[in-house]
Amino acid sequence: MNEQHNHIVKSYDDEQRALLDGLIHMGLMAVSQLEAALEVIERRDASAAERVVANDEAIDALEQQINHDVIHLIRRGPMATDLRIILAALRVAxxxxxxxxxxxxxxxxxxxxxxxxxxxxxxxxGTLGKLAAQQLRDVLEAYRLRDGEAALRVRARDAELDTLYTGLFRELLTYMMEDARAITPCTHLLFMAKNLERIGDHATNIAENVWFLIHGEELLPQRDKRDESSTATA
Structure with a gap:
């Protein structure tokens, strides 16, 4: 009976490790997608851009697989700690x-x-994108290692990303006011910059889920927020 119990526990642990590996793989794929997207902007490479767009389906498919794996773990009757692992996995995915x-x-x-x-x-x-990509890499490593302090450092650095975003936002607004021909391309750049700022927010979400995974509902320290684009003027 004890041998059978040990086998069940080992099987469950193996499934949790597989879930973690799947999430890290999915995260690194998203980082690669982001870095590839930033590269095609600089190179003005339409074919590579279309490949990045098409590859998004692979990330979607991985999320579906992770959801399937989570449902399987839930059916095994997890303990309270395991439920935190499962809930964090769903949020991170x-x-x-x-x-x-x-x-x-x-x-x-x-x-x-x-x-x-x-x-x-x-x-x-590009500067904003590199910072967002590094935030994501760092938070994935914190998640892999269950390192709460590293996760908090990622969370705190989101203020730097917000500051860069607000500065670029103001710069683009000024440029659009000075040259009407720049309005269309600058509008696309504004949306792209906002996408990068949101990526930083999602990296912050992952950091907070690392904290939750380790500490449960224990309150997080206050976070500095510096996205002032809603009140920015040229």
Missing amino acids: SDIERIGDYAANIAKRSLVLNLAPPLPHIRGL
């Missing part, structure tokens, strides 16, 4: 799926951006 959507949207808009002359503001967008 949803955040990663949205990040994949934003990366695909950035690639789609790059196709329209290619029809206009290159804008100098693309460099600012």
